Structures are given as structure tokens and as C-alpha cells.
Amino acid sequence: MKxxxxxxxxxxATPVYNRNPTAQLLNCNEKFYLIDCGEGTQQxxxxxxxxxxxxxYVFISHLHGDHYFGLIGLLSxxxxxxxxxxxxxxxxxxxxxxLELQFKHSDTNLRYELVYFEIxxxxxxxxxxxxxxxVETIVLNHRIPCTGFKFTEKKRLRKLIVEKLENDDxxxxxxxxxxxxxxxxxxxxxxxxxIDYTTDSAHxxxxxYCSDTLMDELYFDSIKNCDTLxxxxxxxxxxxxxxxxxxxxxxxxxAEVAKIVNAKKLLIGHFSSRYKTLVELLEEAKTVFxxxxxxxxxxxxxx
Amino acid sequence: MKxxxxxxxxxxATPVYNRNPTAQLLNCNEKFYLIDCGEGTQQxxxxxxxxxxxxxYVFISHLHGDHYFGLIGLLSxxxxxxxxxxxxxxxxxxxxxxLELQFKHSDTNLRYELVYFEIxxxxxxxxxxxxxxxVETIVLNHRIPCTGFKFTEKKRLRKLIVEKLENDDxxxxxxxxxxxxxxxxxxxxxxxxxIDYTTDSAHxxxxxYCSDTLMDELYFDSIKNCDTLxxxxxxxxxxxxxxxxxxxxxxxxxAEVAKIVNAKKLLIGHFSSRYKTLVELLEEAKTVFxxxxxxxxxxxxxx
Numbered sequence: 001m002k003x004x005x006x007x008x009x010x011x012x013a014t015p016v017y018n019r020n021p022t023a024q025l026l027n028c029n030e031k032f033y034l035i036d037c038g039e040g041t042q043q044x045x046x047x048x049x050x051x052x053x054x055x056x057y058v059f060i061s062h063l064h065g066d067h068y069f070g071l072i073g074l075l076s077x078x079x080x081x082x083x084x085x086x087x088x089x090x091x092x093x094x095x096x097x098x099l100e101l102q103f104k105h106s107d108t109n110l111r112y113e114l115v116y117f118e119i120x121x122x123x124x125x126x127x128x129x130x131x132x133x134x135v136e137t138i139v140l141n142h143r144i145p146c147t148g149f150k151f152t153e154k155k156r157l158r159k160l161i162v163e164k165l166e167n168d169d170x171x172x173x174x175x176x177x178x179x180x181x182x183x184x185x186x187x188x189x190x191x192x193x194x195i196d197y198t199t200d201s202a203h204x205x206x207x208x209y210c211s212d213t214l215m216d217e218l219y220f221d222s223i224k225n226c227d228t229l230x231x232x233x234x235x236x237x238x239x240x241x242x243x244x245x246x247x248x249x250x251x252x253x254x255a256e257v258a259k260i261v262n263a264k265k266l267l268i269g270h271f272s273s274r275y276k277t278l279v280e281l282l283e284e285a286k287t288v289f290x291x292x293x294x295x296x297x298x299x300x301x302x303x
Numbered sequence: 304m305k306x307x308x309x310x311x312x313x314x315x316a317t318p319v320y321n322r323n324p325t326a327q328l329l330n331c332n333e334k335f336y337l338i339d340c341g342e343g344t345q346q347x348x349x350x351x352x353x354x355x356x357x358x359x360y361v362f363i364s365h366l367h368g369d370h371y372f373g374l375i376g377l378l379s380x381x382x383x384x385x386x387x388x389x390x391x392x393x394x395x396x397x398x399x400x401x402l403e404l405q406f407k408h409s410d411t412n413l414r415y416e417l418v419y420f421e422i423x424x425x426x427x428x429x430x431x432x433x434x435x436x437x438v439e440t441i442v443l444n445h446r447i448p449c450t451g452f453k454f455t456e457k458k459r460l461r462k463l464i465v466e467k468l469e470n471d472d473x474x475x476x477x478x479x480x481x482x483x484x485x486x487x488x489x490x491x492x493x494x495x496x497x498i499d500y501t502t503d504s505a506h507x508x509x510x511x512y513c514s515d516t517l518m519d520e521l522y523f524d525s526i527k528n529c530d531t532l533x534x535x536x537x538x539x540x541x542x543x544x545x546x547x548x549x550x551x552x553x554x555x556x557x558a559e560v561a562k563i564v565n566a567k568k569l570l571i572g573h574f575s576s577r578y579k580t581l582v583e584l585l586e587e588a589k590t591v592f593x594x595x596x597x598x599x600x601x602x603x604x605x606x
Contacts, residue, residue: 014380015346021376039376040343043318063408065379073324073342073372077317094408101404105366105397107447144410 001029001132003153003205005230006300007269008044009036012212012234012248013066016273020044020297021066022211024230025055026151027300029132034058034074035149035209041070042077048298052078057128059135060091061211062121062146068095072102079110086113090127090135092145093118121145124222129154138222140213142247148210150223156201158194165197207303208263212270214244215253220261228303229263230295232270233281239272251281255288269295304332304435306456306508308533309603310572311347312339315515315537315551316369319576323347323600324369325514327533328358329454330603332435337361337377338452338512344373345380351601355381360431362438363394364514365424365449371398375405382413389416393430393438395448396421424448427525432457441525443516445550451513453526459504461497468500510606511566515573517547518556523564531606532566533598535573536584542575554584558591572598 004027009020021038025045032054034041045052052074060068068091078087089095096116103110117127119137122145128135131154138148157179165175170192174184184192208223210231223229234248243250249257251268258266266289271278278294285292293301307330312323324341328348335357337344348355355377363371371394381390392398399419406413420430422440425448431438434457441451460482468478473495477487487495511526513534526532537551546553552560554571561569569592574581581597588595596604 013383015349017349020346039373040346043323043343043346046318046320063405065376065405065409065411069372069376069379069405070342073368076368076372080316092408094404098404098408101397101401102366102368102372105395105401105447106368108368144408 001153001156003028003207003303004300005035005207005228005267005303006048006050007295007297008041008048009038010269010271010295010297011038011066012232012270012272014273015040017276018297019271021069022270023070024209024295025050026207028151028153031056031130031132033133033135033151036061036067036211037069037071037074038066039069039073042074044297053081053083056085056088058087058089058091059149060089060095060119061140061148061209062142062144063092063094063098064144064212067211071095072099075099075110075114076106076108079108079112083112086115088115088117088128090117090119092121119147121147136222138208138210138219140210141216141218142212142214146212148208148213148219148223150206150208150226152206153204155204158198158201161197161199168192170197205303210257212247213249214247215249215257220257223257223263224261226261226263228265228267228301229258229261230267230269231257233268233285234270234272236275236280236284251284252288255285255292258289258292263289264291266292267295267301268292304456304459306331306510306606307603308338308510308531308570308606309351309353310598310600311344311351312341313572313574313598313600314341314369315535315573315575317576318343320579321600322574324372325573326373327512327598328353329510331454331456334359334433334435336436336438336454339364339370339514340372340374340377341369342372342376345377347600356384356386359388359391361390361392361394362452363392363398363422364443364451364512365445365447366395366397366401367447367515370514374398375402378402378413378417379409379411382411382415386415389418391418391420391431393420393422395424422450424450439525441511441513441522443513444519444521445515445517449515451511451516451522451526453509453511453529455509456507458507461501461504464500464502471500473500508606513560515550516552517550518552518560523560526560526564526566528565530566531568531570531604532561532564533570533572534560536571536588537573537575539578539583539587554587555591558588558595561592561595566592567594569595570598570604571595
């Protein structure tokens with residue numbers, strides 16, 4: 001199953017040096033989930049050849065503008081481009097009032113339905129599930145209510161050991177039951193033990209997105225053992241005081257988090273406008289957690 | 304005096320093919336006036352090396368998103384970048400509610416003052432004057448209340464004929480009065496007739512910005528004899544019915560307007576996303592009004 005994330009914006013606060021405010025597009029089994037939507041997200045989608053029409057779910061971490069000012073424009077363009085299927089928005093409650101006020105004054109009556117799900121930023125919760133993925137909130141520690149999101153693949157069906165099944169003449173119509181892990185007793189009394197005919201499916205991968213936060217053990221449990229951890233790394237560690245003051249994290253701290261929670265891979269982003277180049281942030285993180293990459297706009301990362 | 308306009312966005316409705324929604328930056332004597340502010344305007348300013356901090360006045364024609372969705376991000380970035388001087392916003396009344404709602408939910412207390420001037424879209428009016436320029440609204444005919452803006456240079460002082468003044472030993476301290484067009488009687492009874500010592504100053508140039516409108520004689524008087532007319536030209540004339548339906552203008556009609564109002568030059572923009580290239584729109588307009596140019600992003604046009 002495809003499970004990958006494309007970075008649309010990697011800048012914190014203000015756009016600079018061709019870096020745009022935060023947005024990411026998660027592709028999970030060819031279903032598309034937009035995570036945050038800073039100003040210019042729709043232009044970034046066009047630039048990278050990604051279709052806004054394929055997005056059915058939007059997740060907004062918090063209401064600082066660099067994480068959602070692009071949403072009203074994206075939704076308006078979807079309307080103008082003829083969208084009719086519903087769009088599901090998981091966001092802080094006020095998003096509805098903000099969007100509706102602007103639609104009212106532009107006299108826009110959307111042709112499609114916006115379905116709002118209010119996020120409670122006080123405790124982690126499962127907020128969405130379908131056949132592919134479960135989405136849980138991650139309670140972060142920022143200046144305003146803020147949640148990250150953990151996307152976990154659904155556990156896949158067990159894998160059949162086809163050669164053995166064929167050797168033992170197991171009827172084809174029993175395969176689906178075996179995939180589900182069932183032991184079977186045949187009419188002749190023979191027992192087919194599931195463990196003899198199947199192997200466990202691949203480990204369900206997970207992607208944890210921690211947008212804006214102080215480093216805080218508050219959220220470590222929520223992201224334990226994730227495969228890819230995206231964590232903000234706004235500053236170099238020499239700016240730790242500034243990071244604390246603004247409720248952000250340094251590259252070194254992001255790496256410490258990855259190590260503590262036993263992530264397989266770390267992706268850092270949300271870079272301060274003071275950094276024209278990013279190599280120092282990467283090097284700093286790697287001193288603590290080697291398997292770190294920079295979130296580069298237009299790049300797709302396998303989870 | 305410098306009097307020029309730089310195009311920041313030339314697209315209608317949705318961004319496409321690297322064309323951004325509408326925004327223009329007018330430089331009048333090194334003071335900067337932002338006209339409309341579609342999504343991504345702040346990114347366009349960065350791209351073209353223009354300083355947002357120099358903008359003191361913002362004019363919003365109407366509340367369709369492609370003309371103002373970039374404003375909240377621009378204002379937020381000004382705040383984050385340390386602005387303390389006031390910013391003056393001329394816009395439909397609801398802009399204040401829209402901006403303040405978003406500042407409230409991001410817990411933003413601007414360090415600088417936003418001064419709002421409500422535009423009445425029912426009749427043309429002078430809405431701003433300083434030593435350089437007068438700004439008047441142009442009442443347009445669109446789906447929601449919409450005004451264009453006419454920027455007219457202040458009449459300059461008369462030009463001194465210095466050689467003659469020196470020949471006749473006219474005291475230097477009288478020069479300023481002569482520049483203002485005054486006739487003077489000297490203590491010895493001699494009369495200095497202004498017309499003998501000065502010539503008329505250059506004709507005050509004007510820039511008329513007609514954002515979104517049906518072609519309608521309603522606004523022709525307001526833009527008569529302007530030096531540069533920016534007029535929307537959303538469609539080719541073969542799409543006239545669609546233009547009427549959406550309250551827009553065709554390239555041919557924009558040229559007709561320029562001809563009727565006796566503009567010196569026509570600049571067309573607000574191109575529909577259906578046009579990947581723009582040459583046909585230009586050619587169509589030129590069949591009626593030869594001195595037409597396309598509004599190209601990043602290009603500065605002298606008025």
C-alpha cells in the first residue's frame with residue numbers, strides 16, 4: 001500500500017527564500033489527506049503537479065495563520081473548479097466561523113458540502129478511521145490549542161503460504177477466512193491451523209506529525225515507535241531560549257524526541273526565516289539521531 | 304516623480320500556470336500603494352524583491368477571494384517582521400470583521416495600528432489625498448459591491464523660466480510664489496506677470512484600475528482621459544455570454560472602454576484560467592485599441 005508524504009511548505013511563520021508556510025499531502029493507498037494549509041498551498045499543489053480535487057480530508061493543527069491561511073483559497077478554488085463531492089475538515093472549532101464569514105461576504109454558495117469535525121486539543125483521541133488508516137490527535141504544547149496527527153495504517157490481512165495450501169489441496173473458498181487468521185475444522189475432521197498456512201502481515205506503518213510545540217513529554221506516548229516522525233525544528237539549539245519563549249523546538253530537541261520515542265526516521269521542518277540554508281539544522285539533529293532528513297518542498301518521503 | 308505600477312498577480316478566480324490572483328503595487332513618488340491582495344501576494348513581493356514594509360496603504364476593490372485572501376497573511380507577516388507604523392486599509396466594511404476574527408483566534412495582538420476606511424460602492428468619491436496623489440473610487444458593476452480606484456498625481460507647481468528671472472534680477476525669495484502661479488507687484492511698482500516667468504507644469508498623470516466589472520457606461524466618466532487604464536479582460540470576445548453571466552469583460556470590450564474614455568494606454572489583466580497563453584487576448588484588444596499591453600507578473604509599467 002502506498003504510504004508517503006509530500007512536503008508543500010516547510011517555513012515557519014512567514015514565507016521566505018522560496019519556502020512556503022506549512023502544508024503536507026499524505027497519500028495513503030491513493031487517498032489524499034492534506035495536513036495543514038498555509039498561504040499558497042494551492043499554488044504549491046499546482047507547482048508540484050498534485051491534484052487538489054483528489055483531497056477529501058483536511059487536518060488543521062491549530063489556528064496560527066502559517067498553518068491555515070491557504071485553506072479559504074483552496075476551498076474556493078475547489079468550488080470554482082466544479083467540485084461536488086464532500087470535503088471533511090478536522091480542525092479547531094473556530095475554523096467554521098472563519099470560513100463561513102468569508103464565503104458569506106463573497107456571496108459564495110459552495111456546490112459541495114463541507115463537513116466539520118471539531119478537534120478537542122485537551123486530550124488525544126481517534127478522530128478518523130477508514131479501511132486504510134486510523135488518525136489520532138497528538139496533544140502538543142503551543143501558545144494556542146494545537147494538536148499533531150498520527151496516521152497509522154490499518155493492520156493488513158495475514159499472508160497466505162500459497163505453495164503449502166496448494167500441496168494440501170485446501171479449497172480456494174477458504175482462503176479469505178485463513179487471511180483473517182481463523183483456524184478451520186473441515187467436514188472430515190481435519191483441522192487447518194492458521195499458523196501453518198499463513199504468515200503475519202507487514203507491520204502497520206505510522207506517520208506522526210508534530211507541527212508546533214515545545215519539547216514536552218506530554219506527547220511522547222502518543223508517538224511511541226512511529227515509523228516516520230515529522231517534528232518541527234524551528235531553531236538551532238543555540239536559540240533555545242527563543243524556542244522556549246515562542247513554544248517551539250530546536251533541531252537538537254527534535255532529534256532527542258525521535259530517540260526517546262524510538263522513531264525509525266525523523267523528518268524536520270518548520271524552519272525559521274532566519275535560516276537561509278538548512279544544512280546546520282540537519283547536522284545538529286544528526287548528532288543525536290542519525291536517520292534524520294530535512295522536509296524539502298516538492299519532495300515525497302516514503303513512510 | 305516616479306509613477307509606476309508593478310503587477311503581482313494577473314489571474315482571475317484561481318491561480319494557474321504560475322499566474323497568481325490579482326494584486327498590484329503602485330509606486331507614486333516612492334510611496335507604495337497596494338491594490339488588491341490575492342493569495343500569495345506576500346510571496347510575490349519576495350519573489351520580485353519588493354519590500355512589504357514600504358507599503359503604507361492598501362486598497363481592496365471587493366470581497367471576492369481572488370482579490371483579498373492574501374491580506375491576512377501579509378498583515379501577519381508585517382507584524383512578525385516588526386512593523387510598528389500604521390497601515391491604512393481602504394476596503395469594504397466587512398474586511399475588519401474578517402481580519403479581526405482571524406487575529407483573535409491566532410491570539411495575535413498587532414504591534415502596529417490598522418486604520419480602516421470603509422468604501423461606499425454606490426457612488427464615486429475621493430477617498431484619499433496626500434501631497435503626491437488623489438485617490439477616487441470608480442463604481443463598477445460586478446456580482447457583489449465592487450469599486451476600482453483612480454490614482455491622479457497632484458498638480459505640480461509651475462516651472463520657473465530661470466534664465467529670464469536671472470536676467471531681470473528677480474529676487475530668489477519670490478521664486479516660490481511664482482511657482483504657485485501668483486502675479487507680483489514689486490515695491491517699485493513693477494508688475495511681474497506670472498506668465499512671463501513660468502510655464503505650466505506637466506499634465507498630472509492618472510492610473511485607473513478597473514478590477515472586476517461588466518462593461519458599463521456607469522463608470523466611463525470616472526476614468527475619462529486617464530493616462531493608463533488597467534481594465535480586466537477575463538475572456539476572449541467569443542465568450543461574451545459567459546462574461547456577462549459572471550459580470551466580467553472581454554478583451555475586445557476592455558479595448559472599447561479604453562477607446563471610449565480616451566485613455567492613452569490600456570493594460571489588460573485578470574485572465575481566465577482557461578487561457579494558457581495570452582497572446583490572443585492581446586491581439587483581440589489591439590484590433591480596437593493599439594496601445595494595449597498585457598499585465599505580466601513581475602513587470603513594472605510607467606504611467
